[in-house]
Amino acid sequence: MQTKSTARGGTRGPYAKTAARQREILEAAVAVFGSKGYSAGSIQDVADRAGIAQTTLLHHFPTKAQLLVAVLEYRDEISPDTPGTREHFTEVVVQQAKNNEGVPHLIELYSVLCGEATTEDHPAREYFVKRFERLRGEYSNELRYLASIGRLRPGIDPGIAGPTIVALWDGIQTQWLLNPEDVDVPQTLKAYLDLIIISPETGSAQQPMADSSGS
Template identity: 25%
Template sequence: MSDPSPPPRTGAKKRAHGSAPKSAPKTAGASAKGLARREEILNGLMERLSGQELRNPSLREIGRALGIEPAHILYYFSSREELLQQVIMRWDEGARRAAPAAANPLDNFVQQVRRNIAMPGILHLYFTFAAEAVDPAHPAHHFFQQRFAAVSASLAGHIRAQQTAGLISAAMDPDSKARQLIALSDGLQLQSLVDPTVDAYREMMDAIATMCQAQ
């Protein structure tokens, strides 16, 4: 998986000139207690998003699920968008940590599909943000650019190595095939959200097996 730079914080409102500043999320998050509370909110939200409990929730729905007031959440996160972006980044970091260091990128890639479909709420959130981030002005645009570029480069590099070893057809364009695999993976996972009978993992395994047999 990629190791993208965090998207910028968003949603903070400018205060009126001369108004007394209240305690800001940045100040709250700077202390050990504040950091621990941020972690508690993030972990609680990830747990609920991992199942069917929440799907792209509003701030009020998040607060209700966690048993806290929305204003309390905004004490630690500048906006709902920042909180949800942090969830996506935490999910991405978890995927990298879960990937065996000795496994090849194709194996890691397809195993991540299996992991994703077991967390429908986070998968739904990921696709929602990915669609919105097509807009260059979206705060997560750079995150997704970096993520797609890194995953594509990793897959293409492995395909080239397999071509050199004579295991994959040399006529195949590694960069194009990497993009096709990402598109297929995203498409199958999206279909699995709409129709749970779609086995995205098995179909990805079949596609990779077909690619490796194309000599």
């Protein structure tokens, strides 16, 4: 009796072929939706890009909306939102920005779909609403932790600075897509984070100032 997978070889047979076909479709959809947008890019465009019949595509993804959801999940799998790790927040953000430069097609897809999703009936609207809500909360919480250990500069409100990081990242990333030679996303993000976060070498913002009166 044949098994679906082996410990070393992974998935085999029809399951492997199905997974490979779906990946081809998703890559094609990334290219089509990234260049034309979801509204203008058609199922036929994706099928043509993948080199398959439209009926074959619809066998894997019965509707265009289901294909879009799968594309967004695929994007998150390839380019996940990883910033966090407490004391190393700045380093992780900068490294993720550098990693994103290696998948410009996914960044283009994200930017195009994010812009389109502002319309009420767009199938990706809920995805982006939840994503931004999550990121605002996560980044603000990371900054609150840094404030608790004296690593956030005085006067910085984590509830405002967290969403600012999200907005800056998306905005400068769009500028990078338009003019990659003149825009440095990692350095821009680091410059802002250095303004609000105190490096470990500098010392704690919560340390009391020395009394200069001499008394």
